[in-house]
Amino acid sequence: VKKDGQAVLAEISWVRHEFESDTFIIFFIRDITTPKTKDEKQYENENRLSLALKASKQAIWDWNNLTDETYYSDDYFMMLGYKPNEFEPSYDKWVELLHPDDVAYATFAQKLYLENKSDRYDVEFRLRKKDGTFIWTHTRALVFSRDDRGVPERIIGIVMDINEQKKKEKAIQDLTQKLIDFAFYHSHVLRSPVANALGLIQLIKHEKNTDYLGLLEKSISEVDDVIHQMNQTLIIETNRSIDKALTPKISY
Secondary structure (H helix, E strand, C coil), X not given: CCCCCXXXXXXXXXXXXXXXXXXXXXXXXXXXXXXXXXXXHHHHHHHHHHHHHHHCXXXXXXXXXXXXXXXXXHHHHXXXXXXXXXXXXXHHHHHHHECCCCHHHHHHHHHHHHCCCCCCEEEEEEEECCCCCEEEEEEEEEEEXXXXXXXXXXXXXXXXECHHHHHHHHHHHHHHHHHHHHHXXXXXXXXXXXXXXXXXXXXXXXXXXXXXXXXXXXXXXXXXXXXXXXXXXXXXXXXXXXXXXXXXXXXX
16 A cells, blocks of 8 residues: 555565575565556456457457468357367368358358458358257458458458347248238138129119128128138237247347
8 A cells, every 4th residue: 555545556576685694585566556457457348348249149250361270259169059169160160060051152252252352241141050050140251461462361250140030030021921821812712702792783783673682781791701800810910920020039
């Protein structure tokens, strides 16, 4: 503690010195407050970044295009169900993890970017997890450095787990298709009573016979019932599907 009451971090060392019949112990005290504080700030910043990436289901990767030296952050491994550094990351390993249907697209997009034929590398593809299942991911990357010839050397990127988002998109697509199929089916159901009603109207006009009014009323009532059923079903199924698609999945 300094004279003004401020606490500081100090490094203490000592040496033993003997002179004639006397023994001396000399202490050295060095103020290390500033260096320690810088280390702590760096740690806090790194920890803050790590927490932010984890919260948003993102991970970092770093790839040397010339040497194939590759780095995956711990979160990258864990995103795929592996322990940190459980396998050796490399370009070939990344291709191996790609879904077979996404290999051509993902590698071609990367090739275009590295050849400066695309202004960015921003793609979605599926990666295989340790348990054999696939998850959708979204990757963004940029060239960090180039060699003397201008060839991309080091590429750094982030990968995000978007599997839940893709599930929601799929649920909404399925709902849309259901509504299309539902409307198509009931349009055919409606045609029969509508055709009957139109025919009865023509009979009434030509024969001036009110006996057909009861049949006409029945046909129109059938149409009204079908329309009411359609509305109720649409409301229930739409709300159910949207709730299922948009309800966030909470993990503990």
